[in-house]
Amino acid sequence: MSDHEFRDFYDHATVHNDHQQSVGETDIYRVSSSSADHPSYMSFTDCLHSNFVDYGSLEKAFGLSPSSSEMFSSVEGSNQTTKQKVGEGDLGGNNTSELMTTPNSSISSSSSDAGCEEDSDKSKKERQPKESSEDGGERSKKGNKAKKKGETKQKEPRFAFMTKSEVDHLEDGYRWRKYGQKAVKNSPYPRSYYRCTTQKCKVKKRVERSFQDPSVVITTYEGQHNHPPPTTLRGSAAGLFPPSMLTPSPLAGPGFPQELFMPMPHHHMNNQAGAGSMFAENFNPFQQYHHHQVPDYGLLQDMVPSRFLKQEP
DNA sequence: CGCATTTGACCCGCGC
DNA sequence: GCGCGGGTCAAATGCG
Numbered sequence: 157m158s159d160h161e162f163r164d165f166y167d168h169a170t171v172h173n174d175h176q177q178s179v180g181e182t183d184i185y186r187v188s189s190s191s192a193d194h195p196s197y198m199s200f201t202d203c204l205h206s207n208f209v210d211y212g213s214l215e216k217a218f219g220l221s222p223s224s225s226e227m228f229s230s231v232e233g234s235n236q237t238t239k240q241k242v243g244e245g246d247l248g249g250n251n252t253s254e255l256m257t258t259p260n261s262s263i264s265s266s267s268s269d270a271g272c273e274e275d276s277d278k279s280k281k282e283r284q285p286k287e288s289s290e291d292g293g294e295r296s297k298k299g300n301k302a303k304k305k306g307e308t309k310q311k312e313p314r315f316a317f318m319t320k321s322e323v324d325h326l327e328d329g330y331r332w333r334k335y336g337q338k339a340v341k342n343s344p345y346p347r348s349y350y351r352c353t354t355q356k357c358k359v360k361k362r363v364e365r366s367f368q369d370p371s372v373v374i375t376t377y378e379g380q381h382n383h384p385p386p387t388t389l390r391g392s393a394a395g396l397f398p399p400s401m402l403t404p405s406p407l408a409g410p411g412f413p414q415e416l417f418m419p420m421p422h423h424h425m426n427n428q429a430g431a432g433s434m435f436a437e438n439f440n441p442f443q444q445y446h447h448h449q450v451p452d453y454g455l456l457q458d459m460v461p462s463r464f465l466k467q468e469p
Numbered sequence: 470c471g472c473a474t475t476t477g478a479c480c481c482g483c484g485c
Numbered sequence: 486g487c488g489c490g491g492g493t494c495a496a497a498t499g500c501g
Binding site for chain 3: 335336338340341347349360362
């Protein structure tokens with residue numbers, strides 16, 4: 157399992173209200189760069205595509221400072237830090253402070269290394285249904301793990317973020333089906349598991365509430381959408397951004413929920429597309445919560461090259 | 470009726 | 486090897 161890995165992330169996560177972007181009931185924690193006047197964001201999508209993005213360019217594009225990136229802890233693949241484990245349920249809680257090294261960070265993200273794509277849990281979840289089930293009755297299907305040592309866990313790119321929200325399940329433009337719920341150790345709040353309802357799309361997400369700060373919802377996305385969002389969302393990106401920005405760019409690949417701006421997990425930014433393509437995708441942080449609440453373009457322009465903010469004629 | 474959610478059981482990896 | 490905890494499945498149930 158890799159949750160302790162995320163714990164690492166959680167340990168790093170610190171709510172920083174100073175730079176909190178309030179969008180009504182839902183507050184999105186934003187990450188600020190070293191200089192508070194130029195907070196750095198990235199869209200959710202972008203984060204997930206971070207695998208394809210050169211972080212160097214991003215730094216340039218968004219003014220990400222080295223210090224701002226410090227707060228990201230790599231979850232998968234990289235040297236699991238030395239950090240001590242703070243009680244399992246300690247999500248983004250107080251203790252984070254003792255572990256934080258970057259006072260500016262308000263949110264941390266994490267994702268797996270590039271190239272993990274499919275496979276990860278596929279081997280597990282796609283346990284051949286049926287067919288081999290003769291051997292053991294009903295559940296036998298689950299039994300054929302048939303996973304070999306070598307081809308072990310390749311994990312989907314994952315990305316976690318914290319959102320201050322009263323609702324657990326945030327609208328992000330995609331449709332999700334809940335497929336499970338588990339009690340979280342040391343936390344009174346359960347963790348919910350969702351899967352993208354689009355067939356063939358194996359994106360999953362986990363949603364749980366920080367028990368340290370119940371107003372904070374921790375969402376972890378896993379995988380990348382291989383389809384555009386079912387644009388049925390009334391407040392969705394459609395209203396704010398040109399369609400071109402809402403559709404997955406052929407270059408960068410599948411889109412991801414334009415849910416939030418995210419800090420850059422710099423560990424995973426390597427190769428391919430530059431910052432440009434990133435924003436060609438979904439750049440739509442706020443309005444899904446409040447349609448009328450238009451994002452601060454001034455702010456956006458600070459961080460996004462104006463060409464990406466270009467509005468329809 | 471079809472789809473989404475709930476929920477208990479199961480699987481699996483990991484630490485002891 | 487065993488137990489624990491996280492993740493997933495799938496039948497049952499609920500809802501529009």
